[in-house]
Amino acid sequence: MFDEIYADFELPAPDPARWQDQLKEIAHRSYRIMISHNDLARAALASVPTGPNAMRVSEAMFGLMLAGFPHLRGHAEVMTSGAPGERFQFGLDLLIDGLRRYCG
Structure with a gap:
């Protein structure tokens, strides 16, 4: 669907x-x-x-x-590799880091 x-x-x-x-x-x-x-x-x-x-x-x-962000290309393997739990943790860390930066 x-x-x-x-x-x-x-x-x-x-x-x-x-x-x-x-x-x-x-x-x-x-x-x-x-x-x-x-x-x-x-x-x-x-x-x-x-x-x-x-x-x-x-x-x-x-x-x-x-x-x-052209420099992300150098990090593509890190961003797309690992087990599902590792990718989830990576995304969660990015989210929290962004919130921390926004909230101070």
Whole structure:
């Protein structure tokens, strides 16, 4: 179901000058889609969406991050390797570090 809904998801061409705004636009569009389909977010949390449409959106978001931070390419292996629990911890650490920076 998740992948079917994301089949028509429009993605912007990466613009290094606007990468943050473009990521926010994609996130807001995803949020609106999830809200309009009540249990879609639960389905995505229960199992990481890996269908072709979900991967297309994920790859576009990653591409935007690379457009904004070319030095991330040197860290791609760290960002995508490891066991699922390790990748989860990495993402959680990034989230907490960002919150700490924002909150002081």
